[in-house]
Amino acid sequence: MLRPVSATNSSNPVLGRAASDLIEIKDLNFKYFGSTTPVLQNVNLTVKNNEIVLIAGHSGSGKSTLLRAINGLIPHQHSGDYSGEVLVDGLKVSETSMSVLALKVGYIFQNPENQIFMFSVERDVAFGLENLALPQAEMRERVDWAMELLQIKSLALRAPHELSDGQKQRVAIAGVLAMKPKILILDEPTSLLDPFTAKSLVNLIRDLRSTLGITVLIVEHRLDLVAKICDRMVVVDKGTVVLEGSPREILSKTDVSLFGVTEPTIVKLSKRLSLEGEKLALDAQELTTALKPVA
Amino acid sequence: MQLNSNLKDGKPIVSFEDVFYSHPNGNVALKGVNFSLRQSEVLAILGSNGAGKTTLVRHINGLLKPTRGKVSVFGEDTKQLSSAQLSRRVGIVFQNPNNQLFAQSVRKEIEFGLRNFGFSEDILKKRVESALNDFSLLDYADRPPMELSGGEKKRLCIALVLAWDPDILILDEPTVGQDSEQKEKLSEMTRLLQSQNKNVILVTHDVEFVWPLQPRIILMANGLIVADGTSQAVLSDSDFTNRADVLAPQLVDFSKLMGFLKPFPSAPFEAEKILRIEHG
Ligand SMILES: Nc1ncnc2c1ncn2[C@@H]1O[C@H](COP(=O)(O)OP(=O)(O)OP(=O)(O)O)[C@@H](O)[C@H]1O
Ligand SMILES: Nc1ncnc2c1ncn2[C@@H]1O[C@H](COP(=O)(O)OP(=O)(O)OP(=O)(O)O)[C@@H](O)[C@H]1O
Ligand SMILES: [Mg+2]
Ligand SMILES: [Mg+2]
Numbered sequence: 001m002l003r004p005v006s007a008t009n010s011s012n013p014v015l016g017r018a019a020s021d022l023i024e025i026k027d028l029n030f031k032y033f034g035s036t037t038p039v040l041q042n043v044n045l046t047v048k049n050n051e052i053v054l055i056a057g058h059s060g061s062g063k064s065t066l067l068r069a070i071n072g073l074i075p076h077q078h079s080g081d082y083s084g085e086v087l088v089d090g091l092k093v094s095e096t097s098m099s100v101l102a103l104k105v106g107y108i109f110q111n112p113e114n115q116i117f118m119f120s121v122e123r124d125v126a127f128g129l130e131n132l133a134l135p136q137a138e139m140r141e142r143v144d145w146a147m148e149l150l151q152i153k154s155l156a157l158r159a160p161h162e163l164s165d166g167q168k169q170r171v172a173i174a175g176v177l178a179m180k181p182k183i184l185i186l187d188e189p190t191s192l193l194d195p196f197t198a199k200s201l202v203n204l205i206r207d208l209r210s211t212l213g214i215t216v217l218i219v220e221h222r223l224d225l226v227a228k229i230c231d232r233m234v235v236v237d238k239g240t241v242v243l244e245g246s247p248r249e250i251l252s253k254t255d256v257s258l259f260g261v262t263e264p265t266i267v268k269l270s271k272r273l274s275l276e277g278e279k280l281a282l283d284a285q286e287l288t289t290a291l292k293p294v295a
Numbered sequence: 296m297q298l299n300s301n302l303k304d305g306k307p308i309v310s311f312e313d314v315f316y317s318h319p320n321g322n323v324a325l326k327g328v329n330f331s332l333r334q335s336e337v338l339a340i341l342g343s344n345g346a347g348k349t350t351l352v353r354h355i356n357g358l359l360k361p362t363r364g365k366v367s368v369f370g371e372d373t374k375q376l377s378s379a380q381l382s383r384r385v386g387i388v389f390q391n392p393n394n395q396l397f398a399q400s401v402r403k404e405i406e407f408g409l410r411n412f413g414f415s416e417d418i419l420k421k422r423v424e425s426a427l428n429d430f431s432l433l434d435y436a437d438r439p440p441m442e443l444s445g446g447e448k449k450r451l452c453i454a455l456v457l458a459w460d461p462d463i464l465i466l467d468e469p470t471v472g473q474d475s476e477q478k479e480k481l482s483e484m485t486r487l488l489q490s491q492n493k494n495v496i497l498v499t500h501d502v503e504f505v506w507p508l509q510p511r512i513i514l515m516a517n518g519l520i521v522a523d524g525t526s527q528a529v530l531s532d533s534d535f536t537n538r539a540d541v542l543a544p545q546l547v548d549f550s551k552l553m554g555f556l557k558p559f560p561s562a563p564f565e566a567e568k569i570l571r572i573e574h575g
């Protein structure tokens with residue numbers, strides 16, 4: 001259901017927490033230390049187990065900040081004024097250590113340089129796993145699995161700082177996937193990937209959701225790539241959630257460019273041809289099928 | 296600086312002749328690159344991760360010098376020029392903004408480049424204010440660049456390079472973190488610079504951003520140029536795009552699926568018109 005979200009719309013106190021709610025954000029406010037304006041204001045958001053949620057909005061609207069509040073960087077690494085509550089798989093983020101959270105939440109930074117620092121690609125991919133105390137064989141298996149998925153086996157022995165930026169991004173993603181986290185958070189994951197790899201990653205996320213049963217949050221500016229695999233789209237504006245609904249609902253009923261979101265060309269065309277709502281086409285194939293029903 | 300500034304029409308602004316580049320660790324990133332660029336041409340370079348795009352553009356402002364072959368910019372061999380000399384006329388916005396930002400504040404960041412190139416304090420002041428204004432950075436002027444959002448950092452990098460008004464502007468992944476308004480501004484800026492007879496070189500994975508601009512396109516894979524031509528010719532040929540891990544823009548896919556002869560160059564309105572005719 002598409003609905004404008006009022007700032008005070010908190011989770012229902014009578015019903016309490018549904019078993020399927022994996023992430024719950026209640027009345028969250030955050031202001032970075034030294035800043036004058038709050039970056040998050042009365043954010044309320046619930047993410048269900050096994051959902052894929054897209055977060056979109058203007059540059060600077062608070063998307064990365066919101067993700068940091070889920071993986072614990074806020075409030076543990078970034079100080080500031082914090083109020084409200086964030087629960088991840090039942091754990092209160094503000095009272096749970098980053099290392100415990102890291103076992104549940106895999107986080108891919110907007111800038112891959114924030115998470116690669118070992119001497120070889122292989123070691124980098126294995127880095128997170130080393131804290132899981134897994135048997136050697138399983139570790140090897142997972143590292144190979146993740147490197148295979150991201151097509152970086154040929155780079156295994158290379159020094160990560162001597163890679164191209166897109167190659168670094170692939171290493172960062174592989175390192176997080178190797179952990180097989182219950183919740184996968186990706187901050188603009190495709191921006192440094194070549195189009196073919198970007199599309200493969202999107203398909204991979206869709207597949208991992210079914211095979212591993214993971215829950216995914218993606219921040220992206222390029223809806224043409226990701227809208228299709230997302231169950232829900234959340235639009236953030238000036239630090240609050242202003243819209244949520246399925247991508248087709250939101251894109252049909254709203255001019256998302258008001259919120260800094262580029263409307264994919266095919267969506268624009270679909271709307272002008274009055275193919276909206278459930279009929280809204282998200283890619284060329286869908287639009288063609290709608291216009292040329294199979295004889 | 297003694298660069299040939301009176302280049303006659305037709306003389307290339309940039310030329311690569313059989314350029315090879317090996318990184319210090321022995322990686323060969325360019326394996327015989329040839330192309331030239333004419334005045335006011337807009338060029339977009341697309342291709343696989345690790346294809347050599349960043350390595351290539353770093354040769355244009357002299358940050359890298361070819362291991363073999365020759366790169367000329369404004370008619371001069373870059374081996375004869377220092378990167379400091381070249382960077383005044385060839386501005387480059389790095390793929391990773393963290394490699395470009397180091398000052399204490401957004402304002403100082405923009406001032407730094409201008410002061411470096413010897414602009415008078417008078418002009419400097421004006422340029423800084425208009426850069427802050429044009430890129431909606433006034434509210435951030437006194438903030439440390441490292442505390443900006445990903446997209447804001449990129450925006451600042453573009454603003455600070457444009458402030459010194461280079462003749463060739465190289466943007467390595469300019470759309471990262473940019474919302475619809477900023478992308479629109481980037482397109483406008485590209486067209487404006489072109490109308491001022493400048494060159495814009497875009498290195499990008501964002502085919503949807505590139506397509507409406509209809510620039511000349513170079514596709515790269517594995518250290519080589521695999522295609523060079525108009526957007527129409529290059530991006531609607533899947534033999535080319537497949538080799539460079541590039542996917543066709545949505546309108547190209549759609550035109551092909553619908554069996555139209557030529558893909559729509561830009562806005563969907565044109566597509567809509569054609570569809571209305573074809574389908575009543
Ligand atoms: N500092 C470095 N030392 C050694 N090799 C490097 C270095 N930087 C890049 N390379 C290698 O050079 C090749 C070209 O890299 P380059 O950064 O030019 O690629 P790119 O086309 O810009 O890729 P991307 O789309 O990922 O940004 C790649 O194989 C890369 O691994
Ligand atoms: N460490 C910090 N200290 C102070 N302010 C910050 C910090 N990080 C971000 N901000 C500010 O908070 C606001 C939201 O930033 P955030 O990084 O969450 O935006 P975003 O929506 O992810 O943007 P983008 O799409 O550009 O990445 C921005 O105005 C930014 O300048
Ligand atoms: Mg961000
Ligand atoms: Mg690059």
